[in-house]
Amino acid sequence: MRSLAIAICLCWCAFATYGQTGSGSLSGSVYNADHAPVPNIPVEAKNVATGNIYKAASSTKGEYKFDQLAAGTYEISVLMILYRPFVRKDFRIAAGQPQGQSQHLDIQLSPGLTATTLGELPALFELFSKRPPPPKGPTPRTPDEKPDLSGVWMTPPSYLLSAFSQEPDLQPWAEAIVKERLLNEARDKPSARCLPDNESTEPFVGLLPVKIVQTRGLLVALIEDVIAAHQVFLDGRSHPSDLEPTWMGHSVGKWDGDTLVIDTVGFNDKSWIFVVTPHTGMLHVVTRLRRLDLGHLQIEATYDDPATFNKPVTTTVVDVLAPDEEMDEVVCENNQYTEHVNAK
Amino acid sequence: MRNNRAASILIALLAGFVLAGPGQAHHSFSAEYDADKPVEVTGTVTKVEWANPHARFYVDVKDEHGNVANWNIELGPPAILQRLGWRHDSLKIGDQVTVAGYSAKDGSKGANAKKVTLADGRSVFAGSQAESKPSQ
Numbered sequence: 001m002r003s004l005a006i007a008i009c010l011c012w013c014a015f016a017t018y019g020q021t022g023s024g025s026l027s028g029s030v031y032n033a034d035h036a037p038v039p040n041i042p043v044e045a046k047n048v049a050t051g052n053i054y055k056a057a058s059s060t061k062g063e064y065k066f067d068q069l070a071a072g073t074y075e076i077s078v079l080m081i082l083y084r085p086f087v088r089k090d091f092r093i094a095a096g097q098p099q100g101q102s103q104h105l106d107i108q109l110s111p112g113l114t115a116t117t118l119g120e121l122p123a124l125f126e127l128f129s130k131r132p133p134p135p136k137g138p139t140p141r142t143p144d145e146k147p148d149l150s151g152v153w154m155t156p157p158s159y160l161l162s163a164f165s166q167e168p169d170l171q172p173w174a175e176a177i178v179k180e181r182l183l184n185e186a187r188d189k190p191s192a193r194c195l196p197d198n199e200s201t202e203p204f205v206g207l208l209p210v211k212i213v214q215t216r217g218l219l220v221a222l223i224e225d226v227i228a229a230h231q232v233f234l235d236g237r238s239h240p241s242d243l244e245p246t247w248m249g250h251s252v253g254k255w256d257g258d259t260l261v262i263d264t265v266g267f268n269d270k271s272w273i274f275v276v277t278p279h280t281g282m283l284h285v286v287t288r289l290r291r292l293d294l295g296h297l298q299i300e301a302t303y304d305d306p307a308t309f310n311k312p313v314t315t316t317v318v319d320v321l322a323p324d325e326e327m328d329e330v331v332c333e334n335n336q337y338t339e340h341v342n343a344k
Numbered sequence: 345m346r347n348n349r350a351a352s353i354l355i356a357l358l359a360g361f362v363l364a365g366p367g368q369a370h371h372s373f374s375a376e377y378d379a380d381k382p383v384e385v386t387g388t389v390t391k392v393e394w395a396n397p398h399a400r401f402y403v404d405v406k407d408e409h410g411n412v413a414n415w416n417i418e419l420g421p422p423a424i425l426q427r428l429g430w431r432h433d434s435l436k437i438g439d440q441v442t443v444a445g446y447s448a449k450d451g452s453k454g455a456n457a458k459k460v461t462l463a464d465g466r467s468v469f470a471g472s473q474a475e476s477k478p479s480q
Contacts, residue, residue: 084379110379123424130428187375191397208423224423226397328423330396 024093025102027065030058030078033110037062043107046075048090065102071095076105079182081165081275083109087183124157124207134295134320139258142214147258147291150214152326153319155205163205163317164198166274168303169310174278181276189272194332196226200247200271201264201285203230204299205317211327212297219253219260224330232262239265245281247271262287273303280307295321377456381447385415385455389439394422394432399469401435403443405453416454417443419469435460435468 030041041058045066056064071093078086086107093103131154140148170178181188191197199206208224217235222228232251239250243266250266264285273279283305290298297319304312373379387405399419406412419425422432435441440463448454460468 123420123428127424127427185375192375194397208421325427328426330421330423332397333395 022095023068023070024095024097025065025067026069026074026076026091026093026105027063027102028105028107030062030064030107030109033108035108038109041078041080041107041109044077044079045069045091046077048073048075064107069093076107078107078109079179081167081182083111085183085185124160128154128156131322132324135323137294139291139293142216144216146255147260148214149212149219149260149289149291149297151297152209152211152322153204153297154209154322154325155207155317155319159317159319160205160207163202163315164275166277166313166315168274168277168308168313170277171308171310174308177278178276181272186272186276189276190270191226191332194226196247196271198271198273198275199223199225201249201267201273201283201303202299202301202315202317203248204287204289204297204319205301208330209322209325209327210319222327224327226330226332232260234260239263245269249283249285256288258290260289262289274313278308279303279305282307292318297321373456376449377446378449379446382444382458383447383455384442384444386440386442387415389435389437389441390414391437392432392435396423397421399425403441413453415443416448416452417445417460418454418456419460425469430469439463441468 026045030038030043032038037058039058039060039062041062041064043056043058043064043066045054045056046052047054047070049072050070054066054069056066058064074091074093076086076088076091086109088105088107091105097103140150142148189197203221203223204210204212206223206225210224211222213220213222215234217233219232219234221230221232223230230248230251232253234253236254237252239252243250245266245268247268247270249264251262251264253260253262255261262285264287265283267279267281267283267285269278269280269283271279273283283303286302286304288298288300290300292298299317299319300314301316302312302314303309385403385405387403389401390404391402393400399422401417401419403415403417404412405415442461443455443457444459444461445455445457448456457469462468
C-alpha cells in the first residue's frame with residue numbers, strides 16, 4: 001500500500017513537472033473592424049532576446065496558436081498589404097503555464113492604407129459599377145491573321161487588388177525591406193515623388209486606362225498613368241547586349257499561336273512591385289497577352305528575379321475593352337505628399 | 345491560400361471596406377493621413393487645383409475665436425473624377441462647403457476628403473456628377 005502511494009506521488013510529480021516547462025503557448029483570434037474572423041492571416045512572434053521568428057496563420061475560424069514558445073519577451077505582428085500594420089511589443093510569454101492553457105492575444109485588423117479619399121480605388125469601383133459591359137464579339141484579327149490587341153483597356157479594380165496583393169516567397173534581404181515598407185505604410189513609394197509604380201513592370205494593368213496600338217512590327221502601350229508609353233518590338237529583334245537599366249526595361253514580343261509572349265529585361269532596381277516588394281536588375285518578366293474575345297484581354301505575367309524571389313511569381317488579370325474611353329493627359333505636377341510626410 | 349485571400353478581399357469589399365491598395369494609389373494614404381483622426385471643417389472655398397495625381401482645394405475655416413485658417417483638402421485623381429462627370433469648376437471659389445475627412449498626420453491644416461457637401465446639401469466629387477444633381 002505504501003509503495004502504491006509512493007508511485008502515485010511520483011506520477012503526480014512527473015505530471016506537474018511536465019506541465020511547468022520553460023516554454024508557453026500563445027493563442028488568440030484575428031478579426032476585422034466588424035469583429036468578423038479573418039482566416040489565413042500570417043502572424044509572427046519574434047523573440048526579442050534571440051531574434052528567432054515563429055510563424056503561425058489564422059484558421060478558417062480566425063484562430064491562431066503558437067505552441068512551445070520559449071519563455072521571454074516577444075513582438076507579435078501582422079504585416080500585410082491589405083491591413084494596417086499590427087504590432088504588439090513587449091508581450092511576455094511566461095513559463096509554467098498549466099498544461100492545456102495558453103496566453104491570449106486577440107488581433108484586430110483595420111483596413112490597410114484605406115481608401116477613404118474621394119478618389120483612387122473607391123472612385124474606380126464607382127466608375128466600374130456604372131460602366132456598360134464590354135462589347136461582345138470574336139477576337140478581331142489583323143490582315144495577317146494575328147489577334148489584334150489594339151484598343152483602350154481598363155483593369156477592373158478587383159483584378160488590381162488581386163494582382164498587387166501578392167506576397168511572394170522572398171529572400172531574407174527582400175523580406176526585411178517588405179516588412180519595413182509595410183511598417184511605415186509605404187511612405188517612400190516612388191509615386192510619392194511622381195515616379196512610376198507598378199506600371200513599371202505591368203504596363204497593361206493599371207488604375208487608369210491603357211491604350212494598345214498594334215502594328216505588324218511594334219506594339220505600343222500608351223499609359224495614362226505617370227509613364228507615357230512603352231514599346232514592345234515585334235520585328236524579331238533580340239534584347240541589346242549592352243542594355244542600360246530603365247524603369248520599364250526592354251521588351252520584345254513574339255506570337256505563340258494566338259498568345260503574344262513578351263519578354264522584358266533591363267529593369268533598374270528602383271521600382272516597387274506588388275506594392276512593396278523590391279527587386280534587382282536581374283528581374284525578368286514574361287507577359288502573355290491573349291485577347292479572349294472582343295471585350296477581354298488576359299494578361300498573365302511571370303516575374304523571375306533569382307536575387308529576390310525564391311521562386312517565380314505569376315499574376316493574371318483580365319482587362320476589359322472600353323471603346324467609349326480615350327486617353328487623358330496625366331502629368332504628375334502637384335504631388336505634395338513628400339513634403340507632408342517629410343515634414344513630420 | 346491565394347484564393348482564400350482573394351475571397352477575404354471580396355468579403356471586405358462587400359462589408360463596405362473599400363480598400364485602396366497603396367499599389368494603385370499615387371501615394372500612401374496612411375503615411376500622410378491618420379485614419380483614426382476624422383475631421384470635419386466648414387468654410388469657404390478659396391482655390392481649386394485640378395491637377396494630377398490628386399486634385400485639391402483650399403478652404404478658409406473660421407474657428408470659435410474668429411481666427412481663419414486655410415485648409416488644404418485632397419481629393420482623388422482628376423483622371424477618375426472626370427470620368428465620373430466632375431469638372432475643374434464643379435466646385436467654385438466662394439462656395440460654402442463642409443468637408444468630412446481624415447486629418448494630416450503632420451498636424452498641418454490638411455485633410456483627405458471623404459465627403460464634400462455644399463451649403464444646399466448636394467455632395468461634390470462623390471458618386472457621379474449626374475446623380476448628384478437630380479434637380480438639374
